[in-house]
Amino acid sequence: MRLITVDSTVFVSAARPTEPGFQESTTFLTWVRQEQPRLFLPTLVLVETAAALSRTGSREDISHQYAWSIGQLPNTVLVALDESLARQAAAFGARHKLRGADAVFLATASIFAAELVTLDKEQLERGARVVQTLTPAGFVATT
Secondary structure, eight states: OOEEEEOHHHHHHHHOTTSTTHHHHHHHHHHHHHHOOEEEEETHHHHHHHHHHHHTTOOHHHHHHHHHHHTTSTTEEEEOOOHHHHHHHHHHHHHHTOOHHHHHHHHHHHHTTOEEEOSOHHHHHHHTTTSOEEOHHHHHHTO
């Protein structure tokens, strides 16, 4: 069974047809729902997704409901940002010059030896020094 951490960029793009990466993110998430791999997602994914959707025009209730549904995906483990994860994320952020949230997703993938699926170019390039990073399309191509 594949172990995967999915960045919030994938969930946000799948929720908005006008977003770059919409089709590849939708295809990837369809695969996730069908194949049910083990997902390790930092709880931060809920906050980032709801906030990004709301900031770009989605209604508050829809943004919140969509974000909450992420945690309901089959075989999903929501990983709390505790001190251990925060320390690992801080180290990765400093070492690889990542934004804070990106470092949290990378640390989550690293702790669980999971692949990191993202649309974020910096996270793809810099995170590859730690774990396997893939775009949603790149991931689907390996299945």
